[in-house]
Amino acid sequence: xxxxxxxxxxxxxxxxxxxxxxxxxxxxEVRVALSLVGTLATLAFAVGLLLATADGTVLVSALxxxxxxxxxxxxxxxxAAWMSLLAAVxxxxxxxxxxxDPDPVREKYHLFALLQFLFAGVQLSFLTGDxxxxxxxxxxxxVASYALTVLGSTREQLREGFRYIVMNLAASSLLVxxxxxxxxxxxxxxxxxxxxxxxxLGPNATVTSVxxxxxxxxxxxxxxxxxxxxxxxxxxxxxxxxxTFFAAVLTKVGVYALLRVxxxxxxxxxxxxxxxxxxxxxxxxxxxxxxxxxxxEWRRIxxxxxxxxxxxxxxxxxxxxxxxxxxxxxxxxxxxxxxxxLFAIATVxxxxxxxxxxxxxxxxxxxxxxxxxxxxxxxxxxGLPPSGGFVAKYALVRAxxxxxxxxALLAVGSALLSSxxxxxxxxxxxxxxxxxKHPTWLPVYRVPRPLHAAAYTASALVAGLTxxxxxxxxxxxxxxxELSTPQRYIRGVLGDEPVVIPPAPGGQxxxxx
Amino acid sequence: MTPRRKKPxxxxxxxxxxxxxxxTDDPILRSVSRAVFALILLFAFLLLWRxxxxxxxxxxxxxxxxxxxxxxxxxxxxSALRVDPLRLVPWxxxxxxxxxxxxxxxxxxxxxxxxxxxxxxxTGEFEWASxxxxxxxxxxxxxxxxxxxxxxxxxxxxxxRVEGDE
Numbered sequence: 001x002x003x004x005x006x007x008x009x010x011x012x013x014x015x016x017x018x019x020x021x022x023x024x025x026x027x028x029e030v031r032v033a034l035s036l037v038g039t040l041a042t043l044a045f046a047v048g049l050l051l052a053t054a055d056g057t058v059l060v061s062a063l064x065x066x067x068x069x070x071x072x073x074x075x076x077x078x079x080a081a082w083m084s085l086l087a088a089v090x091x092x093x094x095x096x097x098x099x100x101d102p103d104p105v106r107e108k109y110h111l112f113a114l115l116q117f118l119f120a121g122v123q124l125s126f127l128t129g130d131x132x133x134x135x136x137x138x139x140x141x142x143v144a145s146y147a148l149t150v151l152g153s154t155r156e157q158l159r160e161g162f163r164y165i166v167m168n169l170a171a172s173s174l175l176v177x178x179x180x181x182x183x184x185x186x187x188x189x190x191x192x193x194x195x196x197x198x199x200x201l202g203p204n205a206t207v208t209s210v211x212x213x214x215x216x217x218x219x220x221x222x223x224x225x226x227x228x229x230x231x232x233x234x235x236x237x238x239x240x241x242x243x244t245f246f247a248a249v250l251t252k253v254g255v256y257a258l259l260r261v262x263x264x265x266x267x268x269x270x271x272x273x274x275x276x277x278x279x280x281x282x283x284x285x286x287x288x289x290x291x292x293x294x295x296x297e298w299r300r301i302x303x304x305x306x307x308x309x310x311x312x313x314x315x316x317x318x319x320x321x322x323x324x325x326x327x328x329x330x331x332x333x334x335x336x337x338x339x340x341x342l343f344a345i346a347t348v349x350x351x352x353x354x355x356x357x358x359x360x361x362x363x364x365x366x367x368x369x370x371x372x373x374x375x376x377x378x379x380x381x382x383g384l385p386p387s388g389g390f391v392a393k394y395a396l397v398r399a400x401x402x403x404x405x406x407x408a409l410l411a412v413g414s415a416l417l418s419s420x421x422x423x424x425x426x427x428x429x430x431x432x433x434x435x436x437k438h439p440t441w442l443p444v445y446r447v448p449r450p451l452h453a454a455a456y457t458a459s460a461l462v463a464g465l466t467x468x469x470x471x472x473x474x475x476x477x478x479x480x481x482e483l484s485t486p487q488r489y490i491r492g493v494l495g496d497e498p499v500v501i502p503p504a505p506g507g508q509x510x511x512x513x
Numbered sequence: 514m515t516p517r518r519k520k521p522x523x524x525x526x527x528x529x530x531x532x533x534x535x536x537t538d539d540p541i542l543r544s545v546s547r548a549v550f551a552l553i554l555l556f557a558f559l560l561l562w563r564x565x566x567x568x569x570x571x572x573x574x575x576x577x578x579x580x581x582x583x584x585x586x587x588x589x590x591x592s593a594l595r596v597d598p599l600r601l602v603p604w605x606x607x608x609x610x611x612x613x614x615x616x617x618x619x620x621x622x623x624x625x626x627x628x629x630x631x632x633x634x635x636t637g638e639f640e641w642a643s644x645x646x647x648x649x650x651x652x653x654x655x656x657x658x659x660x661x662x663x664x665x666x667x668x669x670x671x672x673x674r675v676e677g678d679e
Contacts, residue, residue, distance in 0.1 A: 009623050013614065020610055023603045065622040 008076040010045035019116030043088040049081035058492025075129030097241035100450030117144035171220035192493035211266040222254025225284040236299035240347035263483040281314030282411035289418035292425035309335040326480035327395035341458035362438030373459035378426035388465025546588035553581035571648035575655025598660035605653025
């Protein structure tokens, strides 16, 4: 174990620790400062992880000092570090927004602490190296998100929160069942050990069905088409800052889990799961795109962009070639950042007009810089040339074409079609909100400067996606290469020697039929 | 907008208020519950004590304690716990977290337990472990959370009306 074995735990421990600290009754300034410090520290550790894993090391941190297949380990490879960094960036902007937008009632009931717990759960899900621990991480994340969903108890929040909770509880129970089955079949829950044993077993119907069960669970978490019905209603009901993080990161946790499980762990029969993912992905992007075109409210439209982006990611995973994985990893960055930026923009837009509706007309006059930011993000979401979205979508489509199976070609067609519809929907927003002449009887409110600044910063990051497409794709390349050879991950976690299960103590020989 | 709801009646310490009378007035239940309460608590503490190395632990001990306290509440209509149970949760969490954090900050793995042996004439050799503190944190969280849920459910007033019900 290297000297950096403490690092994979650091983002999780920092978030959790600051979350606990924030439960202490303190003045608002103190809480805001603590939240910002905690999130910045998490971000710093995430950057540290990215640097430490850049050369392909797999960092392993054993909880309580119990070695890999026996105890719970936290592992960080390139993919985990990448996701951890994206989540931390989005978290920082979320806390920024929450700090800029005082909300005495929700803050009294620990908005800031719950946000930190949410970040802790998200970081743990990205960095865990154990299937059951992944479930625990999901629960930490979900408990915090349930509280955040209903915090404030507006009728809309309670109604939508109920759907969200029921859906996620059902998915979580299924995850426990799948964990049990995986343990029953393979006798372990450690990702690396699962992968090793699944490989020893070869293609096996039981293992594949466990994989499909996991796929259903993660599809529900990631809001893939038939299981994502709760998303477009729930996210607009949330307070703006919280909604930003939910939209940008929570569905990506499901996508990350899919990526991890189907590139590292269950790799023996990729045909079944990839076909499913391709099908679900292509339907999801179209569903998201049509949803976008059908809505009239800022954050409802944007929630459907989240659905659509998950569809693209599932499409990338479903193609299954390293080239497609590379494009998906790059698209993950695009999607997280652009969703954060769009929700930050929507917050400012809603506050400036005092309504959730897009149809305000002529706001270009009052918010010129915001209009520029929105245009950039809209182009990124639709995937048009000068934006980072284009680069990533182009890579996805190319990967789909070069794979060449009929289903992949169909999915490429649906990707292009949904991009077109997305563009139409985004232009609709542009026309409705920014274009035209502002009716004089409609008021325009002042929005706090820090909220503006959050939207601009997030948009600057989106612009950075274009400028730094080279390094991002280099990282994505390395990640895809690492994911296509799971042996390196397995060796990093379990070491070079084969795992020996010691005999049971007390002289009882292990029963072998 | 927070829906206005009637403030739930506070749990009376002497049980004299007519609205929150004991759920049952069964004298048998009341006299049996006293002994059973003590027995369950003793068993819960045993589970907590041996939990770090044998079947048991903070979680199950906490659940047993919650069971005992709910029984007390049902039999007598008063809470045996003098503090708001929800206040226990953050303290328990903090205790458990700090127990894990200390070895982490000292450069050992997170949650690594220190342990040793003490021999007293009364108990013989006993293995102590810092995991016991972690368990106690878990215990506090479970007691606080479980009781808060149970008390919230006993305080439900079916006649209650919330803004917008009609």
